[in-house]
Amino acid sequence: MISVRGLKKYYRVHQRPPGLKAALGALFHRPHVTVKAVDGISFDIRPGERVGFLGPNGAGKTTTLKVLSGLLHPSGGEVSVDGHLPRRREDAFLKKIMLVMGQKQQLLWDLPPAETFELNRAIYDVPREQYRRTLEELTSLLGLGELVQKPTRQLSLGERMRCELAAALIHKPKVLFLDEPTIGLDVSMQAAMRDFIKRYNEQHGATLILTSHYMDDVAALCPRVIVIDKGVLSYDGALDELVRHVRPEKRVVFRFAREVPQIALAELGKVVSVDSVSAVLQVRTEAVNSTVTRALSTLPVLDLTVENPPLEEVMSELFSRSRAAAEAAS
Amino acid sequence: MSLKGTVRAMPTLLRVGFSEAVAYRAEMLIWVLSTTMPFVMLALWSSVAHEQPVLAESGRRFGEAEFTAYFLTTFVVRQLASSWAAWEMNYEVRTGALSMRLLRPLHPLVAYGAENIAALPMRIAVCLPVVALSLWAVGTSAVPRGGLRWLAFLAALLGAWLITFLANVCIGCLSLFMQSSVKVMEVWLAAYFVFSGYLIPIELFPGWLRQAVDFLPWRYQIGLPVELLSSMQEPAGALPLLGVQWAYVLGLGLLAQLLWRKGLSRFAAYGG
Numbered sequence: 001m002i003s004v005r006g007l008k009k010y011y012r013v014h015q016r017p018p019g020l021k022a023a024l025g026a027l028f029h030r031p032h033v034t035v036k037a038v039d040g041i042s043f044d045i046r047p048g049e050r051v052g053f054l055g056p057n058g059a060g061k062t063t064t065l066k067v068l069s070g071l072l073h074p075s076g077g078e079v080s081v082d083g084h085l086p087r088r089r090e091d092a093f094l095k096k097i098m099l100v101m102g103q104k105q106q107l108l109w110d111l112p113p114a115e116t117f118e119l120n121r122a123i124y125d126v127p128r129e130q131y132r133r134t135l136e137e138l139t140s141l142l143g144l145g146e147l148v149q150k151p152t153r154q155l156s157l158g159e160r161m162r163c164e165l166a167a168a169l170i171h172k173p174k175v176l177f178l179d180e181p182t183i184g185l186d187v188s189m190q191a192a193m194r195d196f197i198k199r200y201n202e203q204h205g206a207t208l209i210l211t212s213h214y215m216d217d218v219a220a221l222c223p224r225v226i227v228i229d230k231g232v233l234s235y236d237g238a239l240d241e242l243v244r245h246v247r248p249e250k251r252v253v254f255r256f257a258r259e260v261p262q263i264a265l266a267e268l269g270k271v272v273s274v275d276s277v278s279a280v281l282q283v284r285t286e287a288v289n290s291t292v293t294r295a296l297s298t299l300p301v302l303d304l305t306v307e308n309p310p311l312e313e314v315m316s317e318l319f320s321r322s323r324a325a326a327e328a329a330s
Numbered sequence: 331m332s333l334k335g336t337v338r339a340m341p342t343l344l345r346v347g348f349s350e351a352v353a354y355r356a357e358m359l360i361w362v363l364s365t366t367m368p369f370v371m372l373a374l375w376s377s378v379a380h381e382q383p384v385l386a387e388s389g390r391r392f393g394e395a396e397f398t399a400y401f402l403t404t405f406v407v408r409q410l411a412s413s414w415a416a417w418e419m420n421y422e423v424r425t426g427a428l429s430m431r432l433l434r435p436l437h438p439l440v441a442y443g444a445e446n447i448a449a450l451p452m453r454i455a456v457c458l459p460v461v462a463l464s465l466w467a468v469g470t471s472a473v474p475r476g477g478l479r480w481l482a483f484l485a486a487l488l489g490a491w492l493i494t495f496l497a498n499v500c501i502g503c504l505s506l507f508m509q510s511s512v513k514v515m516e517v518w519l520a521a522y523f524v525f526s527g528y529l530i531p532i533e534l535f536p537g538w539l540r541q542a543v544d545f546l547p548w549r550y551q552i553g554l555p556v557e558l559l560s561s562m563q564e565p566a567g568a569l570p571l572l573g574v575q576w577a578y579v580l581g582l583g584l585l586a587q588l589l590w591r592k593g594l595s596r597f598a599a600y601g602g
Contacts, residue, residue: 011598066429066599069433070432070433071429071432071433071597071599072597072598072599073594073595073597087595089432091331091332091335091435094433094434094435095435097433098433099429099433101429104426104427104429104430105430106430106433108346108350110350110353110354111346111349111350111353115346115349118342118346119342119343119346120434121342122338122339122341122342122343123331123339123343123434123435123436124434124435125331125335125338125339151353
């Protein structure tokens with residue numbers, strides 16, 4: 001479905017220090033630097049796959065999505081989406097894709113979302129009967145109800161994002177690029193959006209590429225992740241495998257019948273947190289069985305669970321490692 | 331989008347565009363007020379012609395009635411041949427909002443054009459009282475007769491709108507190269523005010539300037555349609571001018587295509 005080979009996107013950026021002197025100087029001479037937003041990444045995505053793009057701010061995730069959706073012309077490499085060259089922006093290609101950006105909107109600001117839906121129906125040339133059915137489905141799944149009749153400017157962020165998603169799906173795209181779709185939403189709205197996106201993928205077999213800083217989004221939606229850092233691909237594979245690779249440890253969460261001295265916990269593993277009757281220990285995966293057995297025999301354990309470390313921590317560690325490696329290389 | 335598809339989508343584009351134009355009532359009213367310069371010029375020139383008519387080099391005499399007909403027609407033509415695509419494009423390029431247009435299978439330039447045309451009913455509504463005032467002031471005898479004149483006027487009016495829109499698009503496209511081209515638009519507007527016949531009927535220009543103005547695009551944005559409707563030009567005599575006008579339409583159309591294609595490869599899709 002999607003094939004990317006040696007994709008590069010470089011920007012020429014004007015640099016100017018602050019101050020009046022620099023401002024005047026910039027009238028005569030403007031130094032530029034070349035920023036390598038994406039520097040030779042390659043990957044393939046199969047039809048119907050859900051893939052998460054991960055990386056710190058400025059890593060090149062959004063730039064990659066913009067190249068894939070035809071907004072940006074690549075500086076080098078080859079990109080193909082369902083047999084189309086995105087930069088040509090052919091109608092057949094644009095009718096197959098949609099890019100939803102959490103920080104950009106296509107809804108007409110002063111008109112109700114229903115007007116944008118109708119506009120998209122006309123632009124995407126969706127037959128009226130199909131449009132009616134799709135809109136009914138979207139209205140029901142996203143709980144739009146009367147929202148579509150209120151001017152967009154009067155909608156809350158969560159309401160607006162639901163309408164944005166509906167507007168993006170009127171033409172039933174085969175490939176959906178989602179750039180921070182849950183940004184700024186409250187926890188329950190994030191969960192609702194995730195459920196909807198997953199259902200859309202399963203029902204329509206749409207290919208889905210997601211960038212998000214909310215690891216819950218990635219964990220819930222993307223069995224496969226592609227990690228990009230400083231424009232370079234640093235991991236492509238299963239999310240579970242990435243977690244095991246970066247943090248080959250498990251968290252054991254205990255609840256005790258009475259207070260346990262910290263020294264007793266430290267004998268079992270690394271103490272991540274502890275309070276009066278609960279504690280979290282970090283132990284190597286292969287030592288989980290023995291640690292649990294020892295804890296059950298020596299401590300007043302009421303309850304315990306074994307978990308993966310939080311994804312946020314895993315990512316933070318991955319990015320700090322890659323920063324350290326880059327600094328060492330320079 | 332194919333031509334057929336665009337034509338099919340056009341009624342919806344225009345209807346939604348009209349809804350947007352109506353949504354911005356206060357802004358629209360302020361914009362209309364900002365285009366009342368012809369009324370100011372009408373007052374100025376009428377007072378000049380009050381004592382005796384102003385004599386053009388061509389021998390035409392401009393009395394109060396001629397100035398009234400000319401400047402009220404100028405107001406109407408300005409309303410009907412307007413575009414603001416350059417400002418929209420500048421804003422959308424700088425903020426990255428152009429991205430959302432580029433994702434749709436409809437050429438963004440068609441979308442800008444449809445939005446501008448969609449505001450016409452509102453503008454026509456603004457023009458109606460002015461037309462009524464014109465008829466009251468100069469009498470119904472001043473209404474041009476003859477299908478050929480009206481045909482020539484409509485061709486000139488369409489040409490005027492296309493030149494205005496395409497010039498806006500060309501200047502808007504420059505923002506893809508130079509971050510902001512609003513100042514270029516201001517320079518264009520300065521020349522437009524002077525050379526279009528908006529402030530002074532072109533016939534009152536000195537002969538050498540009048541001849542030069544015939545080769546500049548601004549004259550075709552206002553002067554030509556106004557002169558045809560106010561019977562200062564005969565349809566047959568205006569044919570060479572119509573030819574130049576439509577040559578500008580063609581030239582600006584080609585230039586807009588070129589600038590759009592070249593500029594788009596530089597689009598940085600800021601934001602998001």
